[in-house]
Amino acid sequence: MKDHTGVMVFAEQSESQIHHVSFELLGKGKELADRLGVPLYSVLLGGQVEEATRELIYYGAETVWVFDHPVLKHFDLLNYKHNIVKLIKEVKPKIFLLGATHLGRSLGPRIAAALDTGLTADCTGLDVDEQGNLIQIRPAFSGSILAQIKTKTRPQMATVRYKVMQSNRRDTNRTGEIVDRKPEIVPSLLSIVHREKSGEGNIVESEIIVSGGRGLKKATDFELLAELADLLGGAVGSSRPLVDDKWIGKEHQVGFSGHTVKPKVYIACGISGSPQHLAGMRFSDVIVAINTDPSAPIFKIADYGVIGDLYEVVPKLINRIRGKNQ
């Protein structure tokens, strides 16, 4: 294991745009690499990704291996896996990180099994111990506990949750090495016959989220929350029961089985705060909770808790903000 060195980050792209989680991984990866005294690497697969490659350098990668080929433009599972596995066997990084996106969580296990190494899913924290081993921290049991996991094989692989780590500032003065690799193309076995933007993910990108829970009396009352969200330039979220009852679409669902969000402000209206819900929003910068039940668990993680009726509080918030905006 001594000959393993470096921290390698898988750079995820769509339409030659790097997914922001990859920049976050470079931020965390840099911190780990510095502590271990090893270089920070990145690997990018795509079609026409020259500009995107430079972005990886600007965000801190010291060496980027690039596989640029039309077959790799979109996620081609077996070709992605084949070329990454080959590169890892050659470069032998100590640590290999992917975003815990659907793509990362589909690709990561294939690479791990091919390399016969451990993979920790959906980490929210990464650290190194005194021996230089990676400590992988992930919520377990719907977020009610945090497990620290170590891997005895190399590379130590983890998928890391989006919007949990901090990216470095983009710095166009940073320089690094770009290594162009000719990919080995293997049979795809899967063919993408159609691809479309589903429009999902808006809520994940929102800086302000106003969410509703069981405290709402009827489906149309989401309009009240939407009014507040609109005023703040934010999005509307929901806890799971209301999505299950089809009061609002699944793309709005925040929590364990929905989206994980990390907005600047999360306003929870009539949400008691089940562990499943908290798992999806506990990393928000500021949490505002409005609930009639003083014992609601959401108050334990709130910056501002209002014990009161959302039907009184939300309109007052709207009025005051309107007054300020005028």
Place this chain on the structure above:
Amino acid sequence: MRVVVPIKQVPDMAQVKFDTDRGIVDRSSAEAEINPFDLYALEAAVQIKQKLGGHIVAVSMGPERAESSLRDALARGADSALLLTDRQFAGADTLATSYCIASAIRKYGDFDLIICGEKTVDGDTGQVGPEIAEWLGIPHVAYVSEIREVGAKLTVVCDMEGDTYTIESGFPVLITVTKDVNTPRLPSFRDKIKARDARITTWGAEELSTVADKSKFGVRGSPTRVDKVTIPTEEGRRGKVFRDRVDAAVVEIVSALEEMGGLRA
């Protein structure tokens, strides 16, 4: 179509308690059930069988009591069930679990399609499905939200967050399905009775030794281990609670929003 559905017995997550002193899940605190996500995989298999005929085998690795979840799978439409149980399988992480299940599928032989739930509610990794596919050297499609066509080829729609891909594949192939794929039906009383008396095949490490390396099972074959468990604490929250002072709360919250640049002036 020969379909394999790997399932896992899990504790009911709404009831289960965590023993913080011992750092383990107190399994006696909750009823055991089939991982809820696996019900969608089973239903998908049943719908395919109704259309094309064939055979559905449910396979589970776990302690002997996991047999009850396999009986539930039989009641829900599986034709046969395979329990992988052995002390050597215990303590497996996702790599060792997937290796064991993949070995059993290899020994079992002919199959066209493997359908998994997208993840389990207790482990929450979603890794075992894709890892099984890798061990077997077959392609997989994860997060399938719709099975559009199944026959000479398989056409599925998968959700890649922001992008939806329609993907075609030949066989054999593994898919992992989300809750959008169907609505699982409830087993009838008659099916439950029938499942109660069905024969369940049990394989241990010995039975799999013809197709597998026994050192890769269970805790020995698991590269990851849980080192420590902590209870998350909320640090740095202001924790300011307003009771019966709605107006004061509104003033303070709006000025906080204002300071953060949250208001579009």
